[in-house]
Amino acid sequence: MKKKHFPLFIFAAISFFYISVSLFAGPINTVKNVSFYKFGKSEKITFFFSGRLPNFTHYVSKSKKYFTLRIDRTKVVNKKFSIPHSFHYVKSINKIKTKNEDSRIRFLLSVKSLKIIVYPLKNPNRIVLSFRRKMNIKTRSKVKAKIRSKRMPMKNTLQRSSSIKKNLRLKFMNGRGVVVLDPGHGGRDPGAIGIYRNNEKFVNLDVSRKLFKILKRNYLKKNKIFMTRFNDSYVSLNQRRRFSNRMNADVFVSIHSNSSRRKSLNGIETYFYNKKASSKRSYRLALRENMQMERVGSDLDKIFSDMWESEKVVASKKIAELTQNTLVRYLRMNNYKVKDLGTKYAPFAVLKNSRRKINKDLFPTVSILIEIGFLSNRIESRWLLRESYRQKIAEGIALGIKSYIFNKRF
Numbered sequence: 139m140k141k142k143h144f145p146l147f148i149f150a151a152i153s154f155f156y157i158s159v160s161l162f163a164g165p166i167n168t169v170k171n172v173s174f175y176k177f178g179k180s181e182k183i184t185f186f187f188s189g190r191l192p193n194f195t196h197y198v199s200k201s202k203k204y205f206t207l208r209i210d211r212t213k214v215v216n217k218k219f220s221i222p223h224s225f226h227y228v229k230s231i232n233k234i235k236t237k238n239e240d241s242r243i244r245f246l247l248s249v250k251s252l253k254i255i256v257y258p259l260k261n262p263n264r265i266v267l268s269f270r271r272k273m274n275i276k277t278r279s280k281v282k283a284k285i286r287s288k289r290m291p292m293k294n295t296l297q298r299s300s301s302i303k304k305n306l307r308l309k310f311m312n313g314r315g316v317v318v319l320d321p322g323h324g325g326r327d328p329g330a331i332g333i334y335r336n337n338e339k340f341v342n343l344d345v346s347r348k349l350f351k352i353l354k355r356n357y358l359k360k361n362k363i364f365m366t367r368f369n370d371s372y373v374s375l376n377q378r379r380r381f382s383n384r385m386n387a388d389v390f391v392s393i394h395s396n397s398s399r400r401k402s403l404n405g406i407e408t409y410f411y412n413k414k415a416s417s418k419r420s421y422r423l424a425l426r427e428n429m430q431m432e433r434v435g436s437d438l439d440k441i442f443s444d445m446w447e448s449e450k451v452v453a454s455k456k457i458a459e460l461t462q463n464t465l466v467r468y469l470r471m472n473n474y475k476v477k478d479l480g481t482k483y484a485p486f487a488v489l490k491n492s493r494r495k496i497n498k499d500l501f502p503t504v505s506i507l508i509e510i511g512f513l514s515n516r517i518e519s520r521w522l523l524r525e526s527y528r529q530k531i532a533e534g535i536a537l538g539i540k541s542y543i544f545n546k547r548f
């Protein structure tokens with residue numbers, strides 16, 4: 139009799155233990171780190187969590203003086219937050235006492251007309267708050283006037299960018315050209331995590347290696363080709379940019395794979411650097427790809443406060459369009475019905491590299507970043523698992539680069 143009831147007793151004891159633990163253990167999640175950095179004209183504050191992404195809500199007080207972020211079942215250990223001197227929109231941050239396990243964080247705002255965006259990001263799990271000034275009609279017309287005044291030297295810019303191209307062609311024809319390939323992420327930074335556990339860092343590396351071989355063997359035989367990494371090692375974004383400068387790169391190509399919370403999203407897109415992003419999603423993507431830099435902090439300000447390099451933008455836009463079109467067309471010819479997401483721009487830190495020297499003259503490096511597909515999409519992720527598909531992608535990109543350099547359409 140006793141023996142028969144024994145398993146039942148164990149079961150009861152275990153369930154009692156679990157119930158009591160879950161009742162009295164308190165919040166499971168904590169904010170383990172808070173970071174501050176500037177991104178373009180916005181100021182960003184990021185809360186990193188020890189566990190999974192919590193639910194959250196936020197609101198602005200009626201007086202528009204306070205902004206409050208409420209995070210469910212999460213402990214905030216920090217008592218005080220020290221805001222960097224370069225921050226203008228938030229005066230102070232305070233934790234408000236609550237009766238339950240939720241945390242309420244209140245931000246005292248110094249400017250009333252702020253645009254505040256709050257969004258969660260994964261790997262590492264975090265919530266990002268972005269503060270920037272709302273553009274009123276006055277500043278908007280000021281910006282327009284600024285653009286108008288900039289249009290004047292456009293002709294000059296176009297001339298210069300066509301001379302960049304001519305120089306580039308001659309340089310590569312004489313076997314003195316330099317291409318730097320940049321497989322995104324690596325080492326402790328896996329990049330996007332694929333549905334089939336195919337991490338971005340490996341996909342990027344493999345496509346870049348294949349691209350390296352094709353360029354070296356077929357199209358740019360005598361010229362120099364470098365890679366920012368040849369194996370699964372961690373290279374910071376600053377190191378990548380510095381490397382490109384040191385090698386005096388004419389063309390810089392960064393290879394990445396995309397990911398989205400919208401699992402249906404698929405396709406290929408190519409980016410060139412611009413201070414502004416072409417869409418909200420482009421902006422977020424740049425933010426995610428720039429994430430490595432967050433710890434560097436102040437460096438980002440320096441990079442983005444640089445002057446507008448119009449020749450570089452014009453030239454980079456051209457190679458971006460040509461590579462994007464060629465790659466998509468080539469894959470479709472090979473029966474991969476990829477979606478053409480087009481050419482876009484966003485403030486990618488890694489693309490803000492360098493100038494190169496040609497006959498004592500400084501010219502900008504033309505730089506692009508290709509997102510070769512969505513690892514979060516079932517079909518595209520499965521394609522990217524195939525060696526033969528990655529080979530086709532490398533071939534398509536190689537054709538695009540070649541047609542830009544030698545001015546011959548594929």
Ligand SMILES: [Zn+2]
Pocket residue numbers: 322323329330338394395427
């Ligand atoms: Zn990436």
